[in-house]
Amino acid sequence: MKLLAIDVGTGTQDILLFDTEREPENCVQLVLPSPTVIVADRIRAATAAGKGVLLTGVTMGGGPSAWAAEAHRKAGLPLWATPDAARTFNDDLEQVAADLGLEVVSDDEAASLGRREDVERVELRDLMLPEICAALAAGGVRPEFDALAVAVFDHGNAPRGVSDRAFRFDYLRSRLQAGLGLAGFAFRGDEIPESMTRLRAVAALAPSRLPLAVMDTAPAAVLGSLDDPRVAEAGAKIVVNVGNFHTLAFALLDGQVAGLFEHHTGLVDAAKLERLIRRLAAGQLANEEVFADHGHGAISFDRLGTPEPFTVVLGPRRGMLRASSLPRYEAVPHGDMMLAGCFGLVRAFAALYPAWRDAIEAALAR
DSSP, rough: EEEEEEOOOEEEEEEEEEEEOGGGSSSSEEEOOOOOHHHHHHHHHHHHHHHEEEEEEEEOOOOHHHHHHHHHHHHHHEEEEEEEHHTTTTTTTHHHHHHHHHHEEOHHHHHHHHOTTTEEEEOSSSSHHHHHHHHHHHHOOOOOOOOEEOOOOOOOOOOSSOHHHHHHHHHHHHHHHOOOOGGGEETTOOOOOOHHHHHHHHHSSOOOOSEEEOOOOHHHHHHHHTTTTHHHHSEEEEEEEOSSSEEEEEETTTTEEEEEEEEGGOOOOHHHHHHHHHHHHHHHOOHHHHOOOSSOEEEEEESSOOOOOOOEESSTGGGGGOOOOOOEEEGGGGGGGGGGGHHHHHHHHHOOOOOGHHHHHHHTTO
């Protein structure tokens, strides 16, 4: 069987066409700019041309696109968005209108605006399946697959008055308490919680004929890192994904999650990150400590029993820990760090769809 795995980050979208008839290293791989980077480039081009921008589509990841939208408004140019597109920047439409100065419009209003020559229409979506299929075809690869798996980071739609950071960490805690381990962060397309609006937006765009798995990005990368033999053989370890926006670390003890913390990458440096890792390994890191530092939180179920935990590092900003005194290793599952999230998606898909589990696991073990 063929599974198209897409790991959508802030800087890149990493793509693996996993084929159970091939060795993992020989499966087709792509690394492309992330959807939010592509959207940001289109907004900046419209700003340079002096055009207004109309955002349509669905809720997707922000970051670069939000910064480009803010710069567009600061340039004195109009910005409109349909409700689902506007929720990319904030689930509270009144708040996003106030923060960015955009005007939320109906679908009918958007249709009228989209016909104007002085307005650039930009569609928001995390899942760029037609473009990925076109890229595969351009490389001589038939864009045919039996199933789809996609990872995105989803803060979740927090109720009014509830901290986004606290809501996100309560979600992480609840998934671990379900007892499914790292694969518990993945869902079939029809089982996604209502609050996970970005995951649900991805599912709405996926072809209904295909079995689908969606997952949070950092747990997918951590799960994928376990396919590196050196990582797998370590009984006690910290696996930390240092992303562009968020840093998420899991303490693993004999295959079980012993604890975790999540922080904003921009608020940590090498010394602070090393201290957090040591405290997590010792079972001493409190949720309040991380939250008070404007991170998301921490959980300690058990301690690893060592002040020098074997630390596995992933993510685009993994270089932050290269000067650390911790015993450190940069994971390369099946020879490629960039595809750690994709291999995690493959593992999670196998857990969700038992009919394909044996074939997938046999191919990964090849």
